[in-house]
Amino acid sequence: MQQISSRFVLCCNCLVKLKSKQQGFLLTELVCSLALAVMLAAMVTAGLGNIINGWQYLREQIQLQQAGCYMQSILEKNLSYNAVAINIKDKQEIAYTTILGNKSALFYCNKQGLYLRTASGSGVGTNPVFLPSYTVQQWQIRKVNSQQLYVSFCLQGKYGRRFFEQLLICCNGEIKNE
Amino acid sequence: MSKSEKGSVSVVLLIICFVLALLAHLALISSRQELKEGRQRVLAKQLRHLNNSFFMKLANEELPSGKWQCFQGRVQPGKESVTVNCKSEYSSDGLINFLEVKSKADNYAGQSGNADAVQRLCRLKMNFAEAQKKMAEKYVLTSKKATGLENLEQEALYIQASTEEVTLPALSFFQGKAASSITSDEAVNEGLTRRFVYLNSSQIFTFKKNSVIRGQSIFTNKASIIIGANCHFPDRLAMYSTQGNITLEDNVRLDKALLHAYGTVTIGSGCKINGLIIANNIVLKGKSAFSADADVLAAFASCAFSN
Numbered sequence: 001m002q003q004i005s006s007r008f009v010l011c012c013n014c015l016v017k018l019k020s021k022q023q024g025f026l027l028t029e030l031v032c033s034l035a036l037a038v039m040l041a042a043m044v045t046a047g048l049g050n051i052i053n054g055w056q057y058l059r060e061q062i063q064l065q066q067a068g069c070y071m072q073s074i075l076e077k078n079l080s081y082n083a084v085a086i087n088i089k090d091k092q093e094i095a096y097t098t099i100l101g102n103k104s105a106l107f108y109c110n111k112q113g114l115y116l117r118t119a120s121g122s123g124v125g126t127n128p129v130f131l132p133s134y135t136v137q138q139w140q141i142r143k144v145n146s147q148q149l150y151v152s153f154c155l156q157g158k159y160g161r162r163f164f165e166q167l168l169i170c171c172n173g174e175i176k177n178e
Numbered sequence: 179m180s181k182s183e184k185g186s187v188s189v190v191l192l193i194i195c196f197v198l199a200l201l202a203h204l205a206l207i208s209s210r211q212e213l214k215e216g217r218q219r220v221l222a223k224q225l226r227h228l229n230n231s232f233f234m235k236l237a238n239e240e241l242p243s244g245k246w247q248c249f250q251g252r253v254q255p256g257k258e259s260v261t262v263n264c265k266s267e268y269s270s271d272g273l274i275n276f277l278e279v280k281s282k283a284d285n286y287a288g289q290s291g292n293a294d295a296v297q298r299l300c301r302l303k304m305n306f307a308e309a310q311k312k313m314a315e316k317y318v319l320t321s322k323k324a325t326g327l328e329n330l331e332q333e334a335l336y337i338q339a340s341t342e343e344v345t346l347p348a349l350s351f352f353q354g355k356a357a358s359s360i361t362s363d364e365a366v367n368e369g370l371t372r373r374f375v376y377l378n379s380s381q382i383f384t385f386k387k388n389s390v391i392r393g394q395s396i397f398t399n400k401a402s403i404i405i406g407a408n409c410h411f412p413d414r415l416a417m418y419s420t421q422g423n424i425t426l427e428d429n430v431r432l433d434k435a436l437l438h439a440y441g442t443v444t445i446g447s448g449c450k451i452n453g454l455i456i457a458n459n460i461v462l463k464g465k466s467a468f469s470a471d472a473d474v475l476a477a478f479a480s481c482a483f484s485n
Contacts, residue, residue: 062212069219080230081484084372099481101369101393101413121367121389147234169230171299171482172372 057159064155064162067131071114072166074129075151078105078116083173086149088141090178094149099172109139114153133157143175217256221283222294224253225260229281232262233299233482236279241266248279259284269351275303276355302355302374302480304396304416306436309343314436314454314475318468320344321443321455326462329447335468336460344456346440349398349420352376356396356480362386370395370415372481385409387427396478403439405430407446416478424457428464436474 079086083096083105094107103120112135117126130136134155142150144167152165232248241264249262265278278300286295306314313320318335322344330336356374362384370393377383377399385391387406394414397403402422408429416436417424424439428446435453437443443457447464453474 065216076226080226081482084481099372099393099483101371101391101395102366103368121369169227169234171230171233 053159060157060159061162064134064157064160067134068153068155068162068164070131071129071136071153071155072151072164074116075107076166076168078107079149079151079168079173080171083170086170086173086175088143088149088175088177091140091142094141096173109136109153112136112156114139130155137161138163143177146174147171149175218286218294220255221253221258221286222297225281225283225294225297228253228260228262229279229297229299232264232281233277233279233301236264236277237301237479237482241275241277243268258286269348271307271348273305273307273347274349274351275305276351277301277303298484299482300355300484301482302352304347304478306475306477307343307345307347310454310456311472311475313337313339313343313456314470315472316470318451318453318470319455319460321457321460323459324462325459326464329462329465330468331465332468335470339456344438344458346418346420346438349376349418350378352396352398353378356398365389365391369393370397370413373483374398374480382422394478396480402441411435414474414478416474426451434471434474 078098079094079096082098084099086094086096088094092109095104096106097104100120103118105119106117107129108115108117113132114129114136115126116129117124134157136153137156138152138154140152144150147170149168149170150165151168152163154161154163228249236248243266245263245265247261248264250260252259260281260283262279262281265276265280267276267278268274278298281297283295316334317337319330320337320339320343322339322341324336324338327333327336352374353376356376357371358376358378360371360375360377363386366386366389369391372394374396375398379399380401382402382404383399384404385406386409388408389406390410390412392411392413396416396418398418398420399422400420402424403417403419404425405427407427409427410431410433412433414434415432417438419439419441421440423441423444424437425444426437426446426449429448430446431450433452435451437453437455437457439457441457442459442461443455444461445451445455445463445466447466449466451466452469452471454470
């Protein structure tokens with residue numbers, strides 16, 4: 001320890017002598033400042049990387065939340081207000097007839113996506129009920145009582161995932177398990 | 179030169195600080211906006227749950243005419259003040275009831291572009307006149323005048339009615355409450371809505387022939403209604419023409435229906451009707467099968483609807 005401190009004192013003395021003689025001081029100063037700059041750049045890069053990663057994660061979480069809310073609003077509109085007779089198949093599919101007599105629909109999960117298949121007198125059509133940039137996982141439906149339905153799912157993004165659950169009161173329908 | 183360079187580092191630092199402060203401020207505005215939207219989303223959800231719960235409780239009760247405050251309180255987060263109001267209204271003849279349950283976030287309700295701050299659920303319920311209910315137990319055809327009764331195999335199914343018995347209910351009460359538009363194609367493709375239909379139109383409405391039209395509904399048109407040949411209505415139906423006639427072409431099948439026209443109900447041949455037909459005048463054009471069904475005049479409630 002004493003050796004290190006004595007060497008540090010010697011170095012300082014050398015620098016002071018160099019400064020007084022103005023010999024080679026500029027090169028030493030440049031080397032020191034470059035070293036300092038490299039160290040600072042490394043610190044800033046590491047910090048910025050973390051900030052960017054955190055920002056991307058946060059931004060994705062917000063987008064996942066918005067995507068989940070969009071899906072929940074569609075589920076709510078269709079099952080709470082438009083469904084008349086609701087059948088749950090294997091906790092995975094919800095088939096229901098709507099308040100329009102000739103129209104029936106089915107919510108189902110396929111290849112990590114949620115879809116709504118609608119059938120009416122004019123034909124059958126399927127629409128996605130999710131955003132393609134996120135996958136739907138752990139899709140589950142459970143009957144709470146004859147008029148309440150519990151729906152849960154998880155949205156998986158690039159950096160993280162978000163879990164959604166909701167309790168739906170089916171104002172016009174009666175729920176049955178198949 | 180050296181004089182002009184004095185303080186240049188400080189200027190750069192100041193600019194960096196300014197940019198960082200600007201970015202921080204933008205992030206703050208963005209997060210505040212997100213927080214506000216999130217709060218409103220939660221509030222709308224809370225209002226919907228509150229509204230639906232009260233509606234489900236009140237929908238099955240026989241309520242007198244009037245307005246009540248069902249609930250007043252605060253919800254978290256933000257201690258938002260919310261009120262739930264209920265309105266029950268009857269038609270002039272007392273046969274049709276309109277129930278409305280409305281939840282409102284007091285601080286947001288007045289703001290434009292904030293539709294979620296008010297949540298509403300409504301329901302229509304129709305009862306039928308006692309005199310008509312009694313007729314439905316025994317009879318299928320009831321009118322002041324009838325033509326072609328020789329085509330009726332069971333004469334006991336027809337009864338001559340008084341003016342009071344053929345009086346239409348106050349159906350104009352449905353205006354602005356029931357669905358107000360439907361086309362012939364929509365009726366075939368989507369069926370009849372359980373929200374009920376009231377068309378205040380002077381145009382004849384035609385159900386296209388050879389179609390199966392599902393849906394429990396009360397269908398009212400001011401002008402005449404024509405049901406095309408081979409049409410089939412498998413669900414419960416009450417059909418009214420308030421100022422016109424109802425014409426059933428050949429082979430129409432009505433599984434559970436009340437038909438009530440201000441003018442004439444004309445029935446083609448080969449029809450199969452379970453229910454009750456009321457009109458000032460009934461015309462039977464051929465042989466058809468009829469059966470009485472008292473259930474067609476049981477109280478008829480619409481679905482819950484929000485607008």
